[in-house]
Amino acid sequence: MTKQLVFGHQSPDTDAVVAAKAFSYLQNKLGFDTEAVALGSLSEETKFVLDYFNEPEPRIIETAKNEVESVMLVDHNEFQQSVSDIADLVVTDVVDHHRIANFTTNMPLNFRSEAVGCSSTVIWKMFNENGIEIPANIAGLMMSAIISDTLLFKSPTTTPVDVEATKALSKISNTDYNVYGLDMLKAGTNLSSKTEEE
Amino acid sequence: MTKQLVFGHQSPDTDAVVAAKAFSYLQNKLGFDTEAVALGSLSEETKFVLDYFNEPEPRIIETAKNEVESVMLVDHNEFQQSVSDIADLVVTDVVDHHRIANFTTNMPLNFRSEAVGCSSTVIWKMFNENGIEIPANIAGLMMSAIISDTLLFKSPTTTPVDVEATKALSKISNTDYNVYGLDMLKAGTNLSSKTEEE
Ligand SMILES: [Mn+2]
Ligand SMILES: [Mn+2]
Ligand SMILES: [Mn+2]
Ligand SMILES: [Mn+2]
Numbered sequence A, B: 001m002t003k004q005l006v007f008g009h010q011s012p013d014t015d016a017v018v019a020a021k022a023f024s025y026l027q028n029k030l031g032f033d034t035e036a037v038a039l040g041s042l043s044e045e046t047k048f049v050l051d052y053f054n055e056p057e058p059r060i061i062e063t064a065k066n067e068v069e070s071v072m073l074v075d076h077n078e079f080q081q082s083v084s085d086i087a088d089l090v091v092t093d094v095v096d097h098h099r100i101a102n103f104t105t106n107m108p109l110n111f112r113s114e115a116v117g118c119s120s121t122v123i124w125k126m127f128n129e130n131g132i133e134i135p136a137n138i139a140g141l142m143m144s145a146i147i148s149d150t151l152l153f154k155s156p157t158t159t160p161v162d163v164e165a166t167k168a169l170s171k172i173s174n175t176d177y178n179v180y181g182l183d184m185l186k187a188g189t190n191l192s193s194k195t196e197e198e
Helices: A014-029 A044-052 A119-129 A136-150 A160-173 A177-189 B014-029 B044-052 B119-129 B136-150 B160-173 B177-189
Strands: A004-007 A034-038 A070-074 A090-096 A110-113 B004-007 B034-038 B070-074 B090-096 B110-113
Touching: A004 A014, A014 A034, A014 A044, A014 A070, A014 A090, A014 A119, A014 A136, A044 A136, A044 A177, A090 A119, A110 A119, A119 A136, A119 A160, A119 B119, A136 A160, A136 A177, A160 A177, B004 B014, B014 B034, B014 B044, B014 B070, B014 B090, B014 B119, B014 B136, B044 B136, B044 B177, B090 B119, B110 B119, B119 B136, B119 B160, B136 B160, B136 B177, B160 B177
Parallel strands: A004 A034, A004 A070, A070 A090, A090 A110, B004 B034, B004 B070, B070 B090, B090 B110
Antiparallel strands: A110 B110
């Protein structure tokens, strides 16, 4: 099996980083050989999430064609938001929750986008559909992404399935999503590292 | 719930017609109000299929905006293969198994494309994922579409899941897929209606 890279969009938010990790884990369980990477430096919020669930930071790449022939995209599909040499690569899989634009392939692929609040919600469904168990720390990451994208269900993009996924992932990760979620969103505002003038 | 139209590509093949019927049935069971229509006259093969499973021919439309605001596409995504006024409509759902090109939306949507032999295979998975029972005649239609698109598994686009879906649908429709499939493909060659010179 040829190795593939999995990544979210440039200027990655928490969903872009952890959906790549979760989808890579799922694909590897399904028999593929993938590595989750990121297309830019991580936010304070994402660092808090990875640290909390003892997950290493992903490698950051600028181009992919120097390493692999084909890639999987999460949390984006528009080529201008993707890796710089996306036009030279084969895209085999996409998981997303955004509008579709500026995306084209020569060959059929697996493209799954749903009108929900977070890519990690779609990936949660895919774990269930494939009967693959979600490890506690991956569940914690996915729960964090949904809290981040939906601002703890306050965003108008929130759907009932995002809430359902969060509750299920909260159980698996044994983490109170309300208490943890507020801490996480607070970490994202990065108060501690700001000067008083800010 | 506002009514929506569901249709496959222009110059419809069997999958384009029956995937629209199957997906419309599924969406209606999920609470939406949809009607399956076709974008052109039916092939001899498709007429044989609908006749065999006692299913009426779909209404043929030229434009959609005069009837509805939003539509669901099956068995295609490229706008030039779709209804003539596709650019003026909101696409809420796509189920497909082709490359993605010339497709764009302003809003998030449900887009499900898989690298399998037939759209009806993807729809079979979606029935199962949603726990919706497939009626015997709809199962017969979907089985016919897979046999048509894969030429009874002889096409190189055939995947194991197409075979699995065919066997499951064969059971539900109580139809031997080998015997029926050969009859159906023969009907598609339309020998009976051709003159000797052809
Ligand atoms: Mn994002
Ligand atoms: Mn997202
Ligand atoms: Mn077709
Ligand atoms: Mn087809």
